Amino acid sequence: MRLAALLSATAIALTLPLAAPAAAQAPDLQAINGIIDQGFNHSEVMQNAAWLTDRIGGRMTNSPQMREAEAWAQQRFRDYGLTNVRADPFEFGRGWSIVRSSARMTTPRPLDLRAIPIAWTPGTNGVVSAPIVVAPMSTAGDFARWRGQLSGKIVLITTPNEGSEPTEPAFRRLTDEDLAGRTAYNQPTHSHSNTDRLREADFASRLDAFLQEEGAVAFVRMSQRDGGLLHGTGSGYRMDDQRRTPGFEIAAEDYRRLARLARTDAAPALELMSEVRFHEEDINANNILADIPGTSRSGEYVMAGAHLDSWAASDGAVDNAAGSVVVMEAARILRSLGVRPKRTIRFALWNGEEQGLWGSLAYVDKYLATRAPLGDEQLDALPNNRTWRARWPIQPRAGHGDLVAYFNMDNGSGRIRGINAEGNVAAAAVMADWFKPFESLGASTISLRTSGSTDHVYMQTVGVPGFQFIQDPLDYGARLHHTSIDSYDHLRADDLRQAAVIMAAILLTAANSDEPLPRMPLPTRPNPTDPFAAGN
Template identity: 30%
Template sequence: MKRFLLTAVLLPALMSNNLQAQNKDSLMVAAIVKEATSNSQLQPLGQELMDGIGPRLVGSPKMQQAHDWAVAKYTSWGIAARNEKWGEWRSWERGVTHIDMIAPWVKTLEGTQLAWSPNTGGKAVSGDCIIIPEVKDSVAFQQWLPNVKGKFVLISMAQPTGRPDYNWEEFALKESFEKMKKDRAAQQDAWRKRLSATGLNAKQLAQALEKAGAIGIVASNWSNGFGVNKIFAANTSKIPTVDVALEDYGLLYRLIESGKAPKLSVRADSKDLGMAPTYNTVAEIKGTQKPNEYVMLSAHFDSWDGGTGATDNGTGTLVMLEAMRILKKVYPNPKRTILVGHWGSEEQGLNGSRAFVEDHPDIVSNLQALFNQDNGTGRVANIGGAGFVHSYEYITRWLSKVPEPYKQGLETRFPGSPAGGGSDNASFVAAGAPAFSLSSLSWSYGNYTWHTNRDTYDKIVWDDVRSNAILTAIMVYMACEDPNTTSREKIILPPNPRTGQPGEWPAKRSPTRKGGVE
């Protein structure tokens, strides 16, 4: 009888508590959606960051400007924020790059310096052009090297077509498309052999050309799309390295091969500023009930600087900024502490987030969940369990509160696999913390915006970014409110198919804390 009476009293109370929790969740989700849709700050934030500040190369003045901007923005929203120093990096500032063909006729070429390229001393440098030759072996290459003195050296293959494969596939005869691919593959193989015969890797080749008296290096790193090139870092320390668009690079290459002797004039006004401190920007909304447990938002802040870093990772950055703004407004007193990390030097090896994991073991050990977004402007299309056995239970429960329009087409994979690299969630996974990637639809990310000269504001798809901010804010709210602490139990990884050895969880790695120097 006592048990019956106890059940009769407790069951309605439990049901009432559950209904109250459900009503609270529904009201909070509605508030998040309303704020995100009726008062979105995404486009003003994007314009300020991408257009107003621009690219964010680690160690550069632009990167520092971005860190300071983020702290000021959070402060204006009543969110505590700080820049945390974790290391130092060679500081370099891009200047005007002018690349002109001045013979056999005059044309200004499309191109730019690679990051950390030396400048031309405040003046234009002019000279003839020469191509890396076909040689028998490294001895023959060393004998050829004196030919580069006073010349610009072309070190990339001339592409046979500037049309991406999808364009060929749409319009070409099948046999024409297949012939092009076959010829291109043969050309690529021949070029690899040409470079291999020098006996040098890419860095050693650049240094050898520089030492032999070349006045500049000209490359073209095509990204397999109309008008796009990848823009990475230079391997020279005294002479400029420039990347030239496929069309103009091909022009130079063909002129050289036909004996027309093209001459270039290059002026590059970059500045080497020595070593500079590097930071992560961290912002915090303090928890009220479990302040020493944490839910984190995560996105890398740095970018390459061929474009303005709009989709890598400006859009991920905007998602986290907007989600934090919304949460502060509609959920100012979270159960757990909400943190956001805007990481530095992800592009050079997850250095900012690895430093945070190394410097804040207390936060990592009490991390309820981390949500990282990196790969472009598209709607979140996939969330995996990162190799945590029980991730299905809590991720699915949190996702159930997200309205259908904001998880349309979203797939989940459980328990998934632990990320060994790729983006900053991997830094936390390696430390055993439940960190999850919010992986996006492509929008031709790999070809057109990932590390390219076309990664700019106009490529942002604002409806998708807004959807991602809503999804992120709801997931953070749900993780904060969850009465349970998330499990860290890991899956047993399958054997490595190449070695047959048992699978191993990714190892925690230390960051490079002094970068850009030998």
């Protein structure tokens, strides 16, 4: 109730001039003039994007492409004159990369299909030919129905859906009305923590074991998007959790055709081929870090970050070369102006984001705070991100207070429209002043919303102010996110230049403010929303 009252008051306050809170300090507008000049007139954001996407390509964690990107990004930071440029390793697992692949229908007629190997599944060792069976399986409870029917078959595991009627524009920008509708805080819901489900292997692993037992040749899933788009996302990178069955994602139109033909007497059969590589010579992945050293308060730092890794279906352009090159450009802009901020400004290019925010979690765990073990041998042996939120209390590390604010960019190529303040009303009030110079650039919405699924999340879990910018969605969700067309073409130069200007300015303002940005209290174990629900 207290929170709701607070929020209601804040929602009003944010549409009015805010009374200057203790921590506020007016942005240095003369410095921002320099940032605007550098960022709009001398930008290198698209040159860097072209290298990262066209030249290096998709950057699966621990693949050769990602190793190349790690080295290139460090060199770029050094070129720009940053200090303490470094690769900060964490354990991830093996890399995986595609050499080539193909899929064809051979019966009832010859037809090339659009397909991509599923990440971390093994290659087919040449062309394999087999009839298909449509055997939808999405939980282990589905296995029994298909036992004894899969031997020698290519198994189609998805229940085909109806397809889409795309009645909304694929590409759009946020209107004033959209932005006004985005300011509401999403109040957290807490359930009883139940660690039982953590003991189960995940479905992909259990499916693989079942398919091996049954003697399936390969499995195929349907793309979740229409229009011939592919994704190829998958798991199985941990050295103790590996796949043995080749897997393919097939375009929705091609998959549905197969599923329909399988219901006739056509007896569809496929030829599948995938040649892939596993990379086990180094199972550590690297976050790339680089600094502009602080002066009077150099023990504290502000940080901007974006994940440099991607999936492999295309070149990882809007997810997330976009954010990566904006971070690099913010660094370039500030270095080119020779700023000497009070606090250190750190730039982070995270790794292993796509598989569960591994890089940013590793950073949090190493430098900011860890969490107590569960005291259960099996559970405490699980990967860190599976149990993280269930472990209490939080144990702050020595550096917990040093990170004053973190700003993340991971929503594609769209320009910055403001920031999500994650329920931190005190920080929201301060940031409203920081964003004021960018009102005419369309970037002054301070929302109390939380946002998820990217690299500020684990900072929030330990009470460090980590925020994600609000961006215009463009066609990120509609057709680009993780898809086979996420290439340089779909980046928007004007938007990325604007984002870099704002990121550089906010970093500089945060680094120079008299007071550190207000924090939320250190999280402690929450009370479940319904204390009477079943749980342990």
